Amino acid sequence: MIGRAGYTVLLLAMTSSASHALDGEQSRGKALLQTLCSRCHAVGQTGTSPHPDAPPFRSFGDDKLYDEDFAERLQAGLSTIHPDMPTFQFNRADAEAVVNYLKAIQVRPKAK
Helix, strand or coil: CCCCCHHHHHHHHCCCCCCCCCCCHHHHHHHHHHHHCCCCCCCCCCCCCCCCCCCHHHHHHHHHHCHHHHHHHHHHHECCCCCCCEEEEHHHHHHHHHHHHHHHCCCCCCCC
């Protein structure tokens, strides 16, 4: 059996890697993307995309998709010129959850 102190240590160990811990909204965004997008895109912090032309979501970068109106574009119906990609439309809460998840997993270039 683990005592109260053991649970505290376990909880701290599980949450000490803040860069990998997702809050509830981000977890919901990840689940939505896994359901809708993972047949083509790598939606996590690692892995390759199943579709060769689909970039991993962690590589989008702040200036590519996260302008001020990205959540609005998700709500209006996101589509691209890529012929294989369907159009997706999210409600406001889901769009914000997706954007917050995507922001959380972006790989930042290492400083030189």
